[in-house]
Amino acid sequence: MASLDRVLLATLWREEWRLHARLFGGGRFAVLPLVVLAMSTVGGLGLAVVGTDPATIERGIRGLALLFGLYAGTAAFVGGDRTDDLFDDVSLVLSTSETLPLDRTRTLGLFLLKDAAFYAVVFVLPMAVGTAPLAASAAGFGLVDGTVAAVPAPVGAALFAVVAAVGLLWVEATVLFALGMSLTVAAIAARTRGIPRLGLVAGAVALAALAWVTGAARLALGGGSLAVGAAALALALLMAAGALVVHDPTHRPPMRRSNARLGALADRIGDADGLVVKSLLDLSRSRGGLWKPVVSAGILLAVVAGLLGLVETIVAVRPAPGAFFGAVLALSAFTTYNWLTSVDALATYEILPVALPAVFRAKRRAFAVVGIPAAHSAYAVALLLYPTTLGDAALGALWLVAASAYFFGVTVYLAGFDPNEFLFDPARFGAFGAAVALVVVPALLGSFLPAAGMVPTWAPAAAVGGALAVGVAGVLLAVRAGPRWAERARAA
Amino acid sequence: MTAIRADGLEKRYGDVAALDGLSVTVEEGELFGFLGPNGAGKTTTLRVLTGQLRPDAGSAEVLGVDPVAEPVAVRRRVGILPEEGSPPSFLTPREYLSFVGRVREMDPETVTERTEAWADRLGFSGKLDTLATDLSRGQGQKTMFAAAFLHEPDLVFIDEPLANLDPIVQERVKRFLADYAGEHTVFVSTHNIEVAEELCSRVGIVADGRVVAERETAALEGSLLDAFLDEVDRAGARDLPGVEAGDAVGDGGGEPRNDDDGAGV
Numbered sequence: 001m002a003s004l005d006r007v008l009l010a011t012l013w014r015e016e017w018r019l020h021a022r023l024f025g026g027g028r029f030a031v032l033p034l035v036v037l038a039m040s041t042v043g044g045l046g047l048a049v050v051g052t053d054p055a056t057i058e059r060g061i062r063g064l065a066l067l068f069g070l071y072a073g074t075a076a077f078v079g080g081d082r083t084d085d086l087f088d089d090v091s092l093v094l095s096t097s098e099t100l101p102l103d104r105t106r107t108l109g110l111f112l113l114k115d116a117a118f119y120a121v122v123f124v125l126p127m128a129v130g131t132a133p134l135a136a137s138a139a140g141f142g143l144v145d146g147t148v149a150a151v152p153a154p155v156g157a158a159l160f161a162v163v164a165a166v167g168l169l170w171v172e173a174t175v176l177f178a179l180g181m182s183l184t185v186a187a188i189a190a191r192t193r194g195i196p197r198l199g200l201v202a203g204a205v206a207l208a209a210l211a212w213v214t215g216a217a218r219l220a221l222g223g224g225s226l227a228v229g230a231a232a233l234a235l236a237l238l239m240a241a242g243a244l245v246v247h248d249p250t251h252r253p254p255m256r257r258s259n260a261r262l263g264a265l266a267d268r269i270g271d272a273d274g275l276v277v278k279s280l281l282d283l284s285r286s287r288g289g290l291w292k293p294v295v296s297a298g299i300l301l302a303v304v305a306g307l308l309g310l311v312e313t314i315v316a317v318r319p320a321p322g323a324f325f326g327a328v329l330a331l332s333a334f335t336t337y338n339w340l341t342s343v344d345a346l347a348t349y350e351i352l353p354v355a356l357p358a359v360f361r362a363k364r365r366a367f368a369v370v371g372i373p374a375a376h377s378a379y380a381v382a383l384l385l386y387p388t389t390l391g392d393a394a395l396g397a398l399w400l401v402a403a404s405a406y407f408f409g410v411t412v413y414l415a416g417f418d419p420n421e422f423l424f425d426p427a428r429f430g431a432f433g434a435a436v437a438l439v440v441v442p443a444l445l446g447s448f449l450p451a452a453g454m455v456p457t458w459a460p461a462a463a464v465g466g467a468l469a470v471g472v473a474g475v476l477l478a479v480r481a482g483p484r485w486a487e488r489a490r491a492a
Numbered sequence: 493m494t495a496i497r498a499d500g501l502e503k504r505y506g507d508v509a510a511l512d513g514l515s516v517t518v519e520e521g522e523l524f525g526f527l528g529p530n531g532a533g534k535t536t537t538l539r540v541l542t543g544q545l546r547p548d549a550g551s552a553e554v555l556g557v558d559p560v561a562e563p564v565a566v567r568r569r570v571g572i573l574p575e576e577g578s579p580p581s582f583l584t585p586r587e588y589l590s591f592v593g594r595v596r597e598m599d600p601e602t603v604t605e606r607t608e609a610w611a612d613r614l615g616f617s618g619k620l621d622t623l624a625t626d627l628s629r630g631q632g633q634k635t636m637f638a639a640a641f642l643h644e645p646d647l648v649f650i651d652e653p654l655a656n657l658d659p660i661v662q663e664r665v666k667r668f669l670a671d672y673a674g675e676h677t678v679f680v681s682t683h684n685i686e687v688a689e690e691l692c693s694r695v696g697i698v699a700d701g702r703v704v705a706e707r708e709t710a711a712l713e714g715s716l717l718d719a720f721l722d723e724v725d726r727a728g729a730r731d732l733p734g735v736e737a738g739d740a741v742g743d744g745g746g747e748p749r750n751d752d753d754g755a756g757v
Contacts, residue, residue, distance in 0.1 A: 255626040262587040263600060274594040278583060285582035285623060343582060343625070350544045351640075352595050353568035490546045490563070 005110060012114040028426055033126040035426040040130020054134045058169055059221045061131060065124050065173035069180025072119050105244050112240055116181060120174040128170035135165035172223045175233045182239035189243035192251035258285065273354065275362030280369060282343045293374035296335035301378040304328045305385065319447035321386035322396025327443035329375050330403030334411050336371035338419045346417050346489055356489060357482025360412060364478050367408055375404055395463055402471030403439055409477030410435045416485035439470055493520045495647050495677040496541060501550035503536055510536040511547065512701035523673035525692030526681040529724060533701040534681040535575060538649050542572050555647055571640035575651040585635040586620040592639045603642065610638035614661055630656045647677040654687055666691055689716040697723045
C-alpha cells in the first residue's frame with residue numbers, strides 16, 4: 001500500500017474512533033467490545049444450555065454480522081435520510097477530499113475499507129470470541145456442561161482448535177459483514193444514478209429470494225466452506241468496486257416542496273404550540289415516512305416469530321401468544337422513538353421560548369399517535385398467525401400498551417434526544433438491557449404458565465396489575481426525562 | 493435603561509475556561525458588537541445570556557430577567573439567531589415560521605404577513621414551500637433570520653449575522669439592523685472586524701473568556717482592527733485572529749502588522 005494510502009487510512013480510522021469516543025463518552029467507548037463480548041458469551045452459553053446446536057449459534061453470529069453490515073453500509077450509522085449525501089457528512093477527510101489532490105474514488109474505497117476493518121475489530125471480533133466457550137467445549141474442555149476440570153490432552157492441540165474455530169468464525173462473519181456493507185453501499189451508489197428506490201427494494205427482495213431458493217444463503221451462513229467464503233468475499237469486493245465506479249458524487253436529490261400543513265393540523269388536534277405536529281410532520285416527510293415504525297414493528301414480529309419457533313422446538317411448549325407477543329413487540333417503542341428524534345435536535349428548541357420538558361411531552365404524544373398503532377398492527381398480524389383465546393389476546397394488548405409506555409419511558413429517560421447513542425455507550429446500553437430484562441423476562445415466563453397448566457387463580461389479576469404497574473413506571477420515567485435532560489442540556 | 497448586564501460570568505469545559513469572569517453591559521437601543529477571535533467565548537456568552545447554558549459562576553440580567561432562573565421567560569422576550577443555520581427539520585420555511593409563531597403565541601395572520609415580508613426582504617419567497625432539509629445554507633440562514641425577528645423582539649442576539657448570505661442580502665441586513673437598533677437592542681457576536689466596525693455603535697472586545705476592552709466605534713482614533721489586535725495581544729488571547737484580521741486588512745480595514753511570534757497578519 002502506498003504511503004499516502006496508509007496516511008489516509010490511519011487518519012480515517014482516527015476520525016472514526018474519535019467520532020464514537022466523542023459521541024459516547026470518550027474512553028467508555030473502548031469498553032464496548034467487552035460489552036459485546038460479554039453479551040455474545042452469555043447469549044451463546046444460554047442458548048447452549050437450553051440445547052441449541054452450536055452450529056446454529058454460529059449461524060446466528062454470521063447472520064447478525066450480515067445484518068450489521070447491511071446497516072453499517074449506510075456509512076457509520078447516519079441513517080437513511082442522509083444516504084444520498086452520506087459520504088460527505090461523516091468524515092472531514094472524505095468531505096474535503098475534493099479540495100485536495102486526492103482521487104475521490106480511491107479515498108472513498110479507503111473509507112469503506114476502514115469501515116470494514118473498524119467494525120470487524122470493534123464489533124465482529126468480540127461477537128466471534130464470545131463463542132470461545134462453545135468451541136472449548138467442542139474441543140473437550142467441558143465448560144458448558146459444568147465439568148470445568150475436564151481438560152483434553154494434548155492441551156496444546158485443543159487450545160489451537162479453539163483459537164482456529166474462533167478465528168475461522170471471525171473471518172467468515174467479517175466476510176459476511178463486508179458483503180452486507182457492500183450491498184448497501186452499492187444500492188446507495190445506484191441511487192445516485194437515478195435508480196428508483198422501489199426498483200432497489202425489488203432487486204434486493206429478488207436477490208434475497210434467489211439466495212434462499214438456491215441455498216446460497218444457507219451455505220454462506222453455514223460457514224466452514226472455503227469455496228463459499230471465497231465466493232462471498234469476491235462478491236463483496238465486486239459489489240464495493242462496482243459501487244465506487246457507479247457512485248456519482250455530484251448527485252443531489254431533487255428539492256421537495258410541500259404545502260403548509262402545520263397550522264391546520266395543529267388546530268385540528270388541539271396542539272397549541274405545534275410541537276406534536278412538527279414531530280409528526282418531520283417523521284412523515286422523512287424517507288420511509290410513517291411506514292417506518294410499522295416496518296420496524298414488522299421486523300421485530302418476524303424475529304419474535306422465529307424465536308417462538310425456536311422455543312417451541314427446544315421446550316416443546318408454546319407460550320400464550322398474546323402475552324408473549326404483547327411483551328416483546330413493545331420493544332418497538334425504542335425504534336419508533338428513534339425515528340421521532342432522528343431528524344430533530346434539542347438545539348432547535350433552545351432558541352425558542354419553550355421549555356424542554358414540553359418538547360419531551362410532545363414526543364410522548366407523537367409516540368402515542370404513531371408508535372402504539374404500529375406495535376398493535378404487528379400484534380394483530382401475530383394473532384392472525386397464532387390464534388389464541390380472547391382473554392389472552394386482551395391481556396397481550398394491555399401488556400403491549402403498558403410495556404410500550406415503559407420501554408418508551410426507559411429510552412427517553414436514559415437517552416434523551418439521542419436514542420441511537422446508547423447502542424454504543426456501554427453504561428447506558430447495559431442499563432437499558434437491564435431495564436428491558438426486568439419486564440420482559442417475567443412477562444415471557446408468565447406466558448408459559450397456561451401451557452404448563454400452572455395458572456393460579458390470582459394470575460390474571462396479577463398480570464393486569466403488573467401491566468398497570470409497568471405502564472405507570474414508564475409514564476413516570478418519561479415525565480421525569482424532560483427535566484432531567486433539560487438540566488443536562490443547560491449544564492453542558 | 494440597561495438591556496443586558498453580565499457580571500463575572502464563568503464557564504469551564506473541563507480544563508478550558510470558556511468564560512473567565514466576563515462582564516458586559518449593553519444599554520437599550522444599542523447595536524452592540526461582541527468582537528473576538530475564534531474560541532474567545534462569544535457563543536458561550538450568548539448561550540448563557542439566552543438561558544441555553546448555565547454559568548458556573550456570575551450573574552446576568554436580560555431585559556430585567558435572570559436567564560439562569562427564567563430561561564424560557566428570557567427567550568420569550570428576545571430573538572436569537574444562532575450561528576448554525578437551517579433547522580434540522582422536514583418542515584418548510586413557511587411551516588417553521590408558523591411553528592415559531594405558535595410557540596411565541598402570535599396571531600396567525602400577523603405571522604403570515606411577516607413571513608411574506610421577510611421572505612420578500614431576504615429573497616426566499618420562492619423557497620417558502622421547500623423542505624428545510626433541501627435548502628442551501630444561505631436559505632436556511634435567511635429562514636432563521638426571519639424566525640429571530642418574527643415577533644419583533646425588544647432585544648435580538650445574533651451570532652455572525654452575515655455568515656452564508658450573499659452580498660446583496662448582506663447589505664439589506666446591515667441596513668435593516670441599523671434601522672432596527674434605536675428602538676430595539678441588537679447584540680451582534682462576530683469575529684469579523686469589518687462587520688463590527690460598520691454595523692455597531694459600540695464594541696466589546698472579548699478574548700480568553702472576558703471582555704478586555706470596549707470602544708465606541710464613532711470615537712475611534714485609529715481603526716478598530718488596530719484596537720482589536722492591541723487588546724487581544726495585551727490579553728494574550730489563545731488564538732490570534734490572523735485570518736479575520738487579514739480579511740479586514742484586505743478590505744482596506746487597516747495596516748498589516750507583524751508580531752514577534754510570527755502570527756501577525
